[in-house]
Amino acid sequence: MSALAIEHLTAGYRRRPVIHDVSIDGIAAGSLTALVGPNAAGKSTLLRAIAGIVPASGCVRFDGADLLREPIARRAQQLAFMPQSLPQGVGLSVLESIVAGLSVSAPEHVRSGRDARRAAVSVLESLGIVDLAMGRLDTLSGGQRQMAALAQALAREPRILLLDEPTSALDLKHQERVMGAARRLAETGCIVLVVLHDLSLAARWADRVVLLHHGRVVADAPPEEALTGDRIGVIYGVTARVERNRAGRLHIDVGGLAESELG
Numbered sequence: 001m002s003a004l005a006i007e008h009l010t011a012g013y014r015r016r017p018v019i020h021d022v023s024i025d026g027i028a029a030g031s032l033t034a035l036v037g038p039n040a041a042g043k044s045t046l047l048r049a050i051a052g053i054v055p056a057s058g059c060v061r062f063d064g065a066d067l068l069r070e071p072i073a074r075r076a077q078q079l080a081f082m083p084q085s086l087p088q089g090v091g092l093s094v095l096e097s098i099v100a101g102l103s104v105s106a107p108e109h110v111r112s113g114r115d116a117r118r119a120a121v122s123v124l125e126s127l128g129i130v131d132l133a134m135g136r137l138d139t140l141s142g143g144q145r146q147m148a149a150l151a152q153a154l155a156r157e158p159r160i161l162l163l164d165e166p167t168s169a170l171d172l173k174h175q176e177r178v179m180g181a182a183r184r185l186a187e188t189g190c191i192v193l194v195v196l197h198d199l200s201l202a203a204r205w206a207d208r209v210v211l212l213h214h215g216r217v218v219a220d221a222p223p224e225e226a227l228t229g230d231r232i233g234v235i236y237g238v239t240a241r242v243e244r245n246r247a248g249r250l251h252i253d254v255g256g257l258a259e260s261e262l263g
C-alpha cells in the first residue's frame with residue numbers, strides 16, 4: 001500500500017511563506033498522524049497545501065505521483081479535506097450536501113443518485129447523526145456542522161483524509177465518535193492526517209505526532225517520544241508534565257504559564 005511523503009514543502013499566502021521546507025516522510029497507509037502545535041504554527045496551512053488549496057512548492061508524493069501537480073479531478077479522487085468550518089449560506093440539507101460532494105468525486109461503487117443517497121445515509125449512521133440528515137446546514141449548531149463536514153469527507157471514501165481540528169466544537173461523546181471514525185477509516189488502509197489542539201487526544205489516537213512551530217517541524221515521532229513535558233513547555237510556553245495514567249494512557253498535565261510568559 002502507498003505511503004505519503006511530504007518533501008520540502010513551502011507554502012503561504014501572498015508570497016509570505018508560513019510553512020518552511022517541511023518534510024514528513026513515510027506516512028504509512030493505515031496510519032493516523034496528528035499535527036499539533038501552538039496557534040498560528042501553520043498546521044491548517046500545511047493541510048491546505050497538501051490538499052492543493054494554497055499554492056506550495058516542494059512535493060507531496062503518493063502512489064508514484066506528485067499530488068501538487070495532479071489535475072484537480074484526480075486529486076479529488078484520492079484526497080478529502082475537512083476544513084475547520086463549513087462555508088455559511090449553503091441552503092442544503094446535510095444529506096443533500098453529502099450527495100452534492102459525491103457528484104464531484106464519488107467512489108466507484110456509487111454510480112447513481114440512489115447509491116449516493118444510500119452512501120450518505122450509511123455514513124451518517126456510522127457517525128450516529130442520521131437524525132441530522134434533513135437538517136439544513138445553516139440551522140445547525142457548531143458541533144453539528146462539524147459532524148456534517150466530517151460526513152461529507154468520509155462519504156467520498158478517500159485514500160487520504162485531511163481533518164482540520166475536527167473535534168474543536170464537539171462534546172466528549174462526539175469527540176469519541178469522530179476519532180473512532182477516523183481510526184476505523186485508517187484501519188481500511190486510508191492515510192489520516194488530523195490537526196488537533198488537544199494533546200491528550202493526539203496521544204491517545206495517533207500513531208505518530210508531528211509538532212509544528214513557526215512553520216517548521218520540531219518533532220516527528222510516536223506520541224510518547226514527541227510529546228515530552230520539556231518540549232511542550234518550550235513550544236507552548238507552559239509548564240507541563242506528561243504522565244501515564246492507570247489505563248496506560250499519556251496524560252498532559254499543564255501546571256500554568258512558563259516563567260518566561262509571566263509579565
Ligand SMILES: Nc1ncnc2c1ncn2[C@@H]1O[C@H](COP(=O)(O)OP(=O)(O)OP(=O)(O)O)[C@@H](O)[C@H]1O
Pocket residue numbers: 013018037038039040041042043044045046
Ligand atoms: N487566508 C490567509 N491569508 C493570509 N494569512 C493567513 C491566512 N490563513 C492563515 N494565515 C496566516 O498563516 C499563519 C499560520 O496560520 P494557520 O491557520 O496555518 O495556523 P494554525 O497552526 O492552523 O493556527 P490555529 O491553531 O490558530 O488554527 C498565521 O500567521 C496566519 O495569520
